[in-house]
Amino acid sequence: MSPLLSARGLTMQFRGLLAVDGVDVDVATGSVHGIIGPNGAGKTTLFNLVSGLLQPTSGTLTLEGRDVTASPPYARTRLGLARTFQNIRVFSDMTALENVLTGMHTRLETPGWKALLPGSGAGERAAKAQAMELLEFVGLTDRANVRSGSLAYGEQRRLEIARALASRPRLLLLDEPAAGMNPAETRELAVLLRRLGERDISLLLVEHDMRFVMDLCDRITVLNFGRKIAEGDPLSIRNDPQVIEAYLGKKVAERLSRMLDA
């Protein structure tokens, strides 16, 4: 089966700096794929290239076999790509339900926000029912009519995911989904993300929380100084000497390896 998302030689140069340097990545249908790497490795830049916020200096990107290298973000959304942001972006003055309805505008004939207007009848009811189903899926049914700005942090993150799901993505990009969460919220999030597979949604995520990444991902790509230095399942990545060295520095990695060998 051809990959859902495929990057070939993806490169992004900011003036003299190669933030992403000739990266090849395939995200398989049905997989949870993590991107990790030390600070400044190029993870966010890679993510912005995939979602279309940045145009690569060179390289190609295909989504289900279609070349989307030059497509703007909204066109990628129509083709099945959705994302959440590191700094949660919900509309804090809208209710949770209204936020999810805004996420439907890419695929509804009656845009989500219009469905909120009185008198839009069947369209309004159908859109609300779908939005409520998504709120139920993320565990926020009883918060539907609460102003989003007053939700707890972990709830806002789940709301952002519900809104992203409203565009019916095939691939959901999550930028540091566990950032700022307490351990209980992180565990709940992992359970929720695993259940996305039941909906035929694949995941590509950037994350610093190693335990979260190792527990959740089927496959991990490791970047360092913009280059891909390793790729594989969590166990092989955990034991990869180049990955250990990238995180710990050469000297510490060598000392650790000597200690483990002794």
Ligand SMILES: Nc1ncnc2c1ncn2[C@@H]1O[C@H](COP(=O)(O)OP(=O)(O)OP(=O)(O)O)[C@@H](O)[C@H]1O
């Ligand atoms: N718009 C930009 N202009 C110039 N340089 C940039 C720009 N965006 C990122 N960079 C540089 O590109 C490199 C990669 O940055 P990026 O934010 O992609 O790394 P990262 O792996 O996401 O880091 P972190 O884990 O700290 O978020 C860094 O050296 C960064 O300073």
